[in-house]
Amino acid sequence: MHTDEHLQFFAAQRGGFTRVIDACVPGEVIPRLLTMAFTSFEGNVAADAEGEAGLACRKGCASCCRLRVVATAPEILLAAHYVRWRDSQAAGPGLAQRVAAADERTRGLDEAGRWAARVYCPFLTRGECEIYPVRPLACRGLASHDRTACGEAAAGRRAGIPASALHLHFRGLIQNALQAALRDAGLAWGLYELNQALGLALQDGGAAGRWLAGEAVWQDATLRDVERAEMAAAFDRLSTLGARPGSPPP
Template identity: 45%
Template sequence: MNPSSDHGAEAFFRDLRRAFERTLGVTSTHADVTQPADASLVQAVMIQAWDSFEGNVAIQSEGQPPIACHKGCPSCCTLRVTALAPEVFMVAAYLRTTAQALESHGIDLIGQLRANDAATRGLDELERVALRRRCAFIKQGVCLIHRVRPLACRGHASHDKRACVEAAAGRVDEVPFSGPHRMVRMLVQSALQAGLRRRGLDWGAYELNHALVLALDDGTAQASWLSGADPLAAAAVDREFREAMAAGFDAAGS
């Protein structure tokens, strides 16, 4: 993929969309004919998305300034995070799996998540930044869900730690973010959304905190989503954009 070429980006999108469709079980290139969905799709498609992001961002970042992001630097972790349904279900499963072990160390991630959701629900991006409330999953500067963090987090990388700290404190507005990280994240996420749409699954973006609370409170949420429903609808953030996005997917997908 050539980041300076629209043709290269479109070709990457089409190839990755087709790869996601194969993983998701879309069996026809001309119609949305699919095989029954099961829970294994969530993990399979997210591992594919993460691998695609990491591999391609490494290639596209060659010759770029080094990334300043590192363990113990959560400066950007007050931003609103959006995620797709498979990302939400992966994080929810991880929280359920690790909750007991973390509680034995005095860490209640799910409780903190609920507190953050109560404080941030309904806020837009600017309001969320102004609140300066730290992500529920950061403890002593470390992201405790780093292994399953959403693409939005993976694609948000900076070349300047000091600028991030100043921005988090509200003293500057500009941060030198990595263009390759943003571009690859956008292309991988869009290809995944296009694949989910072809699969007949809800493909929109959700505010992470509230979507996670919904998924954790409803033990049937993942199964419901796999059947074509939208159990996370109350956390959706992109309803007004979906028609235009779908048209863009169709135009780029041939």
């Protein structure tokens, strides 16, 4: 994509998310937003991946699954709904307990600290993701063409996991467009650390309703790596640029 195409894509995604928020009854907003986000991500990656090397990611490979994961409120709330459903079917200790245990070990760690701590995602079972259908954009956006290099990185013999630029690109555009639309609608639009925010959401059955009413939820779990004022200003600039003649309306 060239710069103009980036702007047009961002504006179209932002506008689509806004239309979902405006058109849906409250109970449908979260699943509809994320159906759009996940479908857009998968479809656009597939469309632009022609001619690229195949992905090395397979079930059982969890090299990247000890990285810090950040997500928007809708992603957290959808995951919480899914975890509650899964745990209602379980006879023994459920996923919520795993989340709480992982949060105890990872809370407050930055990206580097999280990698060094070697704490794997609480949703892994024998290398497979227990919430795969509702995994956040951050997880969908981290993919690699080189399994050997991923294994070396996980073992500490290589600095960083060699990620697919295409996946990172669409994850960033779609997630930022979703955040911009949430902000436009007066909803909490920041990013949250997954373990901590999900643990809080699982303890609070009313979190979705309060978020939909415009309340700022899980402030202690909010990611503070990027200044909110800077992001808000960037979204405002993109809104102006995205509305130029020839671009899809926001």
